[in-house]
Amino acid sequence: MPDYDVVVIGGGIGGLSTAALCQKAGMKTLVLEQSDRIGGCCSTYEVNGFNFDVGASVVEMPGAFEELFRRLGMDREKYIPFVEVDPIYDYCDISRGVRFSYPTSVEGTAEVIARFAPEEAKAFLDFAKKFTPIIAGLVDSFFYVPCMSFLDSIKLVIRYPQMIKVLPMFVTTHQKVVAKYFKNEDVQASMAFQSFYGGMPPDLCAGLYAIIGLLEHEGIYYPPGGMIRIPAGIQQAFEDLGGETRFDARVVRVMVEDRAAKGVELWDGTEITSRNVVSSINAKQLYMEMIGREHIPWHVWRGIRSMELSMPCPMIYLGVDYEPPLVAHHTLNLTSAQVMNDYWSDYYLKGKLYEVNGKPEIMGLISWASKIDPSLAPQGKHVLTHMGLAPYNLAGDDWDRLKERYIDEAIATIERNIIPDLSKHVIYRDMATPKDLERMLLHPAGAVYGIQTDISHMAVFRPANRSKAIRNLYLAGASTHPGGGIPGVLAGGIITGGLVTKDNG
């Protein structure tokens, strides 16, 4: 008799949410986490009294959490309290004297836009009017249901006929959707950068991602105590249901017999048998390293090999000795959509850092978590994190060598564009390079969004939540449908948890 009904590889949000749903259905479930800390990319670490979020910095689409806890029959607020973040973004370029913040309110945002681009305020309201009614149906029909086959796609359209109106957004680009509604470069920039939440520049990312700029106006949230409260809350719910979590338990192999998963082998040789295996790690890593060529048909192997990994996100962690002159949880150096696109093709894909007039310009998103929760830093001090855009493979350089210089250049960029004199106030600095993320979180090439998110890797062309090659094997996490980011992996966990429980009666 197998040791467990379900073994889950990886203690990130995708794995934990799947595990909680399986345990809720009465299946004896074990979560195996390779590190000593829960959450993967969505976690928090402490040093010298400063608490830094490892990667993810905010919760968008809180409805995904309500959906998970509704299915668990538990109170989300008891396990994961949220505080609303408002304004949602501050956009800044002090070199041009431009600065504006978007509040949660759609009408309030239109008023902000009207101050510097009056004709765009109506365009923003029109955009909201057109897409707000579609979003709810789209989320319910596309986000929480499997999309593994042609038949699944047909079912989606039958269940939600309005999907027909949305289909063109899957095959156009984020850039084109934004450009259709907005002409002002700064407004375009404020609606275009969200493509990087899918790991692609605006002119390569699927048009569907353009609605993120509107979704955010339904409210974004932060859990007091740091982002680790999210996986810790789901873990607590899972364990309250009787589930078991093991740390420092790195899986090296999925045991397969006759193309069916039978359990896993740990780094120390321990074998754990189970009726079902759920993997929330990178899908390429799962199939190519933990299962192997001998168990996979040639055409599936070819499909796996052809998949591109997502971009990494170098993370900088700064402790400062004052209250920084910022107004929002998230601050972004205002960069035009065209620059974002050129950066990708002329620098990122060539392994180079972006430069302006021969000087490195480190693009990124600044998060000020201690604005919401001052307890994340010692009294009078604050924490800032910088989520950057830079390639894993550097032309003629190496991340271990570049690390300190990259932090210097990022601080210099922030001083030029957002916070003058920042360097005088930094009393702690560190970073997780793409190589560090690979070493710490075992993300190959630091790929935080798993598999790339363009049209050729979406829906039926993304690794399926129920493996098509190996029986009793399921996938959760960023590599599978619907994709990366906190709402994506949570929705993927809900889908996969539903499939495992359905398949096991």
Add this chain to the structure above:
Amino acid sequence: MKMSLKTKTLIAVGAGGLAAYLAADWRYAKLLATNLPKMPFRYFV
């Protein structure tokens, strides 16, 4: 409903419909041209 590998392959190749729609943005076109031949294989993962 069980489908044979041949049927599934025909469905996956039928990537072709998407290609026709898209043919009807040079960086995006380049991305698609690179990936379209791979999509029928990705359907099976």
